[in-house]
Amino acid sequence: MYVLNNAAPAETGLPGLRHSTLAGSSDGLNRLSLWQQTIGAGAATPPHRHDCEEVVMVRSGRGELHIRGEVHRFGPETTLVIPPGVDHQIINSGGEPLELTAAFSTSPVEVVLPDGTPLPLPWRS
Amino acid sequence: MYVLNNAAPAETGLPGLRHSTLAGSSDGLNRLSLWQQTIGAGAATPPHRHDCEEVVMVRSGRGELHIRGEVHRFGPETTLVIPPGVDHQIINSGGEPLELTAAFSTSPVEVVLPDGTPLPLPWRS
Numbered sequence: 001m002y003v004l005n006n007a008a009p010a011e012t013g014l015p016g017l018r019h020s021t022l023a024g025s026s027d028g029l030n031r032l033s034l035w036q037q038t039i040g041a042g043a044a045t046p047p048h049r050h051d052c053e054e055v056v057m058v059r060s061g062r063g064e065l066h067i068r069g070e071v072h073r074f075g076p077e078t079t080l081v082i083p084p085g086v087d088h089q090i091i092n093s094g095g096e097p098l099e100l101t102a103a104f105s106t107s108p109v110e111v112v113l114p115d116g117t118p119l120p121l122p123w124r125s
Numbered sequence: 126m127y128v129l130n131n132a133a134p135a136e137t138g139l140p141g142l143r144h145s146t147l148a149g150s151s152d153g154l155n156r157l158s159l160w161q162q163t164i165g166a167g168a169a170t171p172p173h174r175h176d177c178e179e180v181v182m183v184r185s186g187r188g189e190l191h192i193r194g195e196v197h198r199f200g201p202e203t204t205l206v207i208p209p210g211v212d213h214q215i216i217n218s219g220g221e222p223l224e225l226t227a228a229f230s231t232s233p234v235e236v237v238l239p240d241g242t243p244l245p246l247p248w249r250s
Contacts, residue, residue: 030178081152106156
């Protein structure tokens with residue numbers, strides 16, 4: 001399958017977070033995963049980290065990247081670079097949905113909480 | 126730098142192809158590159174291949190992926206998965222600009238023509 005039809009973003013069980021996996025290990029990929037997410041106004045990802053490189057493309061909305069004790073504000077037409085193994089959190093600090101596309105340098109992607117606990121993902125990766 | 130401001134897409138010297146690198150090796154990445162491209166109506170990439178995984182997200186427009194002697198048509202809300210080492214060509218077959226975001230599993234990305242000739246890239250990768 002070379003052409004995939006994008007799945008509609010769906011509720012995840014994580015508050016305010018909608019998700020669709022655009023491409024991942026079940027599409028034959030080992031070194032790339034692409035996710036599309038919407039974080040609702042006032043919502044946030046949990047603080048977490050991955051053992052891979054991550055790039056987040058901001059499609060619309062405004063937010064904050066909390067990383068290494070710093071707060072980095074971002075808006076549309078920006079791209080976030082998140083190094084491997086570094087705890088981070090993305091917060092919607094605007095009044096509109098925050099629309100993101102995230103790329104990871106592995107597939108499947110593992111998510112680990114700051115205390116080292118793996119976070120089982122409620123979506124395919 | 127965790128937050129990058131997206132560069133405006135610029136002419137590349139390749140006919141009909143505008144490009145901006147969203148993130149790559151100069152942003153500290155080794156295993157991810159993200160490119161944003163616009164292929165004008167009637168234009169196409171040259172046939173080429175990469176020694177890495179590639180995922181292309183179609184933001185708008187319609188086109189054809191030519192790969193392994195097959196033609197795969199695609200439109201908006203689709204995602205293309207291109208395996209490493211396989212020659213491919215993306216053609217804008219619609220009347221509107223074809224807007225793409227491409228993710229690669231390495232950085233910098235190398236482009237090779239079907240006869241094995243490396244294609245020097247006119248953009249940072």
